[in-house]
Amino acid sequence: MRKKIIAGNWKMNKVLSEADQFVTAVSDKVPNSDKVEAIVCAPFPYLSALVEKTKGTSLKVSAQNMHFEENGAFTGEVSPVMLKDIGVSHVVLGHSERREYFAETDETVNKKTHTAFKHGLTPIVCVGETLEQREANETEGLVETQVKKALDGLSDEQITQTIIAYEPVWAIGTGKTASSEDANKVCAHIRNVIKEVASESVAEKVIIQYGGSVKPANVDELLAQSDIDGALVGGASLEADSFLQLVEAGAK
Numbered sequence: 001m002r003k004k005i006i007a008g009n010w011k012m013n014k015v016l017s018e019a020d021q022f023v024t025a026v027s028d029k030v031p032n033s034d035k036v037e038a039i040v041c042a043p044f045p046y047l048s049a050l051v052e053k054t055k056g057t058s059l060k061v062s063a064q065n066m067h068f069e070e071n072g073a074f075t076g077e078v079s080p081v082m083l084k085d086i087g088v089s090h091v092v093l094g095h096s097e098r099r100e101y102f103a104e105t106d107e108t109v110n111k112k113t114h115t116a117f118k119h120g121l122t123p124i125v126c127v128g129e130t131l132e133q134r135e136a137n138e139t140e141g142l143v144e145t146q147v148k149k150a151l152d153g154l155s156d157e158q159i160t161q162t163i164i165a166y167e168p169v170w171a172i173g174t175g176k177t178a179s180s181e182d183a184n185k186v187c188a189h190i191r192n193v194i195k196e197v198a199s200e201s202v203a204e205k206v207i208i209q210y211g212g213s214v215k216p217a218n219v220d221e222l223l224a225q226s227d228i229d230g231a232l233v234g235g236a237s238l239e240a241d242s243f244l245q246l247v248e249a250g251a252k
């Protein structure tokens with residue numbers, strides 16, 4: 001039985017006092033359970049403070065991006081070495097907003113998955129189609145390519161540890177959720193792709209999240225699906241109460 005992982009992606013939201021209040025309200029309420037894991041993906045300036053504040057609790061702290069190089073002349077970038085050094089455990093890679101606005105490609109996502117593992121960070125790799133691609137029936141092919149390229153060259157052990165987040169772009173921040181059956185179909189397809197590139201036993205272990213307008217009202221139905229092992233949540237992760245409801249749903 002795979003555990004559920006609920007990750008709240010704050011994107012570019014909150015000032016430090018709000019981030020601090022959120023973690024104060026949430027961290028002690030996250031259960032220490034083998035059924036659910038809870039992660040907050042916070043903006044870079046807060047990571048260090050949040051790692052300190054969550055010590056001794058079950059709430060994990062993730063970055064939302066990083067560079068693939070360890071250091072060097074890359075003004076404005078943050079490296080995996082820095083994230084590891086301050087105690088961050090996870091990093092979101094290839095979010096559709098990074099792909100759309102910041103020229104992230106399958107190739108850079110692949111480089112980043114490799115450096116993430118090199119430095120002991122767990123990658124949350126995002127894949128998903130645009131509305132245009134869905135309407136052209138390209139969803140499965142596109143997601144397959146994104147997954148294969150992101151995981152290229154990783155060992156089976158590393159693939160087992162990778163978290164994949166299926167986030168249809170048209171469902172992000174729009175209030176439109178993929179039906180749980182449609183979301184599950186794509187997540188099951190991703191599991192098949194992993195079976196092909198690694199093995200059945202690896203595919204059975206990999207955590208595949210769904211993301212796109214997940215909220216307390218629809219999370220139970222999504223998590224009840226056979227191949228959806230959690231959620232990557234934007235809007236509904238910004239309020240402590242709503243985030244905790246999502247975590248509770250994952251613990252059921």
Ligand SMILES: O=C(CO)COP(=O)(O)O
Binds near residue numbers: 214232236
């Ligand atoms: O992009 C998302 C999480 O990474 C989803 O955002 P929303 O939950 O706001 O649709």
